Amino acid sequence: MSIVSGERLPLKVIGSALHALHGGAHDYDKLIEEIGEANYVLIGEASHGTHEFYQERALLTQRLIEEKGFHAVAVEADWPDAYRTNEYVKGSGDSRSAEEALAGFERFPAWMWRNTEVVLFLEWLRTYNDNLATEHPKIGFYGLDLYSLSTSIQTVLRFLDETDPNAAQIARARYACFDPYLGNIQEYAYLTGLGLKANCENQAVQQLIDVQQSRLKPIQNDSGEQREILFNIEQNARLVRNAEQYYRTMFTGAVQSWNLRDAHMTETLQALLEHLRQQNGQPAKVVIWAHNSHIGDARATEMGWQGEWNIGQLVRQRYGSQCYAIGFTTYVGTVTAAERWDSLPLQRQVRPALEKSYEQLFHQVGVPNFWLSFSRDPVLGAILRGPRLERAIGVIYQPKTERQSHYFQARLSEQFDAIIHRDRTRAVEPLERNLHWEQGEVPETYPSAF
Numbered sequence: 001m002s003i004v005s006g007e008r009l010p011l012k013v014i015g016s017a018l019h020a021l022h023g024g025a026h027d028y029d030k031l032i033e034e035i036g037e038a039n040y041v042l043i044g045e046a047s048h049g050t051h052e053f054y055q056e057r058a059l060l061t062q063r064l065i066e067e068k069g070f071h072a073v074a075v076e077a078d079w080p081d082a083y084r085t086n087e088y089v090k091g092s093g094d095s096r097s098a099e100e101a102l103a104g105f106e107r108f109p110a111w112m113w114r115n116t117e118v119v120l121f122l123e124w125l126r127t128y129n130d131n132l133a134t135e136h137p138k139i140g141f142y143g144l145d146l147y148s149l150s151t152s153i154q155t156v157l158r159f160l161d162e163t164d165p166n167a168a169q170i171a172r173a174r175y176a177c178f179d180p181y182l183g184n185i186q187e188y189a190y191l192t193g194l195g196l197k198a199n200c201e202n203q204a205v206q207q208l209i210d211v212q213q214s215r216l217k218p219i220q221n222d223s224g225e226q227r228e229i230l231f232n233i234e235q236n237a238r239l240v241r242n243a244e245q246y247y248r249t250m251f252t253g254a255v256q257s258w259n260l261r262d263a264h265m266t267e268t269l270q271a272l273l274e275h276l277r278q279q280n281g282q283p284a285k286v287v288i289w290a291h292n293s294h295i296g297d298a299r300a301t302e303m304g305w306q307g308e309w310n311i312g313q314l315v316r317q318r319y320g321s322q323c324y325a326i327g328f329t330t331y332v333g334t335v336t337a338a339e340r341w342d343s344l345p346l347q348r349q350v351r352p353a354l355e356k357s358y359e360q361l362f363h364q365v366g367v368p369n370f371w372l373s374f375s376r377d378p379v380l381g382a383i384l385r386g387p388r389l390e391r392a393i394g395v396i397y398q399p400k401t402e403r404q405s406h407y408f409q410a411r412l413s414e415q416f417d418a419i420i421h422r423d424r425t426r427a428v429e430p431l432e433r434n435l436h437w438e439q440g441e442v443p444e445t446y447p448s449a450f
Contacts, residue, residue: 007364010383014372017380021420030183031326031418032063034373038320040315040323041070042288044297044416047393048109049336049345051428053328054117056420060326061287062124065139069285071276072140073125074269076290077113079235080151082143089125090138092225099123099431107147109343109395115336118343119431137224137280142272144265149243151180152236156211159233165212174403175240189247199248204241211237224279231275235268242267255297255307262294266314274407288315292327292416293392300414301390313416327416329391331363333425334440337397347427348397348438357389358412360401362421371420374413381413388412 021027035041041064045053064070075082087093088101093145095101098119107115122141129138148168153175156442160168177200181188191197210241211234242264249257269288275285288295298304298313315323336345353359362370374381390410391402412419430437 010361011365011381013380014362015367017377018365018367018370018372020367021371021422024408028063028371031060031373032208033420034118035068035324036373037281038322038324040288040319042290042312042315042323044290044292044325044327046292046328046391046397047335047337047397048112048291049393049428050328050425051117052328052330052332052422052425053114054428056328056422056432057289058117058121058124061121061289064287065125065128065446070139070287071137071280071284072142072272073287073289074142074144074272075113075288076120076145076265076294077105077143078145078148078151079143079239079268080148080155081113082141083232085122086141087279089122089141091107091126095167098126102431104151106222109338109345110432111336111345111428112395114431116429116431126450134276140276144150144268144288146239146246146261146264148183149178149240149247151242153178153182155236156207156233157385164214168213170210171207172322174402175206177203185247186250189250192248193251197307200244201248204244208234208237227275227279231271235271238268238271258303258308262314264296265290265380266311269311269315278394284369291392291394292322292390293327295328296410297325297417300411302408302410324418325416326418326420327412329359329362329419329421330425331359331423334427335397335425336437337393338395338428339398340396344434344436345430347434348398349441350393350397351399353391354389354397354407356408357391358384358386358410359366359391359421361388363423368423369421371418373418375417384413386411388399413437
């Protein structure tokens with residue numbers, strides 16, 4: 001692949017600034033040093049189905065827990081499903097293995113969390129917690145997302161049935177508003193969003209208020225475990241309230257629904273930080289796992305220029321230098337992704353990155369795997385301020401419309417504090433590997449790609 005003259009300076013600057021990754025134990029020593037005393041480290045992924053993104057993110061998180069004293073991992077996953085894994089890594093609950101703890105992730109895209117790399121990380125975290133001193137708080141694993149409206153309703157009702165039957169009766173009457181739609185929440189989104197049916201907003205809000213007020217009452221058994229249980233119930237009630245609002249806007253405004261979702265994830269994160277502060281008696285330190293599009297500062301991207309915000313922006317605005325965001329890029333390889341929503345996952349061929357993209361620029365450097373930091377290198381920051389194209393693959397990959405479906409303009413050095421580039425990557429392995437996934441997608445031929 002030829003290098004146009006205008007790229008020679010960027011390539012020279014990148015080549016002198018990069019830290020090559022060799023797969024050794026000290027690859028990220030300087031990155032961990034740069035993170036310093038940040039309390040909130042946001043680690044992204046350029047797709048929801050790439051092995052290396054999950055693997056490197058887990059390695060960094062392990063070091064942050066061991067060396068920097070981080071208290072929890074908060075992930076782009078539904079709260080009740082992730083809470084089952086939280087119980088497992090802390091040695092409570094009924095799950096006998098990490099794979100069993102992940103059983104709650106049943107809805108599409110299950111492979112996003114039910115994959116081999118997540119299992120390895122959860123087993124590591126369980127062992128780490130088991131070896132902590134008795135008085136040391138265990139490291140948690142929590143979800144930030146809001147798609148589990150039905151499960152969260154059932155969690156609140158089940159708890160109240162066991163602890164306060166009268167309150168359970170009131171809650172059941174309120175949540176009955178959702179009953180006609182629990183099998184098809186899109187119907188609720190459509191009918192209420194267009195004003196064709198009354199919404200359930202007041203009922204969800206009132207139930208959250210009741211749960212919050214009851215949580216403020218003195219606890220007879222004021223143990224950390226009991227506070228964690230009550231916090232879990234409050235978060236499920238909060239999720240119902242926010243999910244109701246999210247679904248109501250789903251068909252009427254893409255920007256508004258995106259903003260509501262990321263506002264919910266940020267609100268959940270802030271509630272978690274306060275919970276951990278009370279539990280541990282010190283400011284909480286949390287690692288956040290989510291897609292690049294959620295954890296990079298939206299103000300430096302096309303999505304932000306169109307009015308969308310995200311966790312990365314909201315956390316940076318609130319906490320400033322206390323947060324550190326790390327993104328990922330790749331040039332070519334395979335990815336676990338679906339052709340359309342609710343279809344089976346496949347090993348899909350990731351096309352070589354487009355011209356005038358960050359991914360293509362990094363490929364031209366000629367070093368297969370490396371990381372870059374922008375915070376201490378103003379020349380590199382200026383070179384990568386762009387804007388250029390950046391690729392984002394979610395749970396669906398549409399290579400035939402890739403430019404429209406998967407690329408956006410971004411100012412990379414303002415979007416992240418550091419970037420990790422893996423030139424060739426492979427698909428993450430789902431725990432349930434169907435024949436279609438095993439066979440993979442027939443690769444296309446691109447004469448100039450390799």
